[in-house]
Amino acid sequence: MGIETEARNFISEIEKLHTIQDIDVAKSKFLGKSGILTQEFKKLSALNSEEKISFGKKLNSIKNQIEEAINNQVKFVKKLELDEKLQAENVDITLPVNNEFGSLHILSYEIKRIKDEYKANGFLILDGPEVETEFFNFDALNIPKYHPARQSQDTFYIEGFPETLLRTQTSCVQIRAMQEKGLPLRMISIGKTYRNDQLDSTHSPMFHQIEGLVVDYNPINIGNLKDALNRIVAFVFEVDSDSVLLRFRPSFFPFTEPGMEVDCCYSKENGNIKINKNGNKWLELGGAGMVHPNVFKACGIDGEAYGFAFGFGLERLVMLKYGINDIRSFYDTDMRILKHYSSISNN
């Protein structure tokens, strides 16, 4: 059989193949190292120059036809495979719809609720970077190097970037805000903070803080701080501010003078928390105090300035509000938690 007849037969065989593998096998039979056409090309060297030209032309034209037939078949098979795939993935639009809607995580819901309320009351809602410098997280907050207060917040430093860390507190947003906006200023910042704390039912290496700051050139006193704390507790727990009784314990935060820990009175009735003045338990909310003059100085604020700040742990508030007894349940991606609180967060 001559090479032209073999090529014709090959082309009609190729058109019957329906997988890329089969086409590859056939291709190497004809065009491979010891393929039929390759053998024909080898004969060229034994021919004289005139024969070489005409036989060479013939072989090249056969080669082109074969390659074209192979390419066309590959395209055809690929289209066939794609059609089959699309057919299999066809969406049946007549199927009933899934009525299940997503819902906000209970922490996201509470963050949004607080931000909306304070925005409506004229507070600026500010964010700061979670990767901070020692300056904003410590130095400007009157916590110099080697000060023991640095040890109380076990810090994650960023390897390879000196003096760079994951912020341990949202108080650094106070500094950024005062530097950028000056006084007077009323702000709330809610965000993630990080500490090298062992994970247990009440501690997480990542948790959220709510930071509040009110500063002015006009006098602001500790009574104003008390009032602000009373209001935020009443708002978070959705109770009347008359039901809130706060307890202040002296504490040391280098960026406040005086500084205090704030507790809130509550009782537990049938397993539910009730914020009320006649309770027999105290919930630790976080720290608060009057802004230290050194903080104003670090922010470049000249002259007499006054103000207060507070910083609470959000998870602990939300845990108490909803009777959640393990902080880990916020983060262990158990859909039951989302579903359980979806009726609240979908409102």
Ligand code: FA5
């Ligand atoms: C601070 O972080 C101060 N920046 C608060 C502050 C702001 C004081 C403004 C004065 C003025 P402290 O280290 O106590 O303070 O943390 C505040 C709250 O964060 C704690 O009361 C607690 O509720 C929460 N918290 C701290 N560590 C963790 C943790 N590992 N997991 C969950 N919550 C935590």
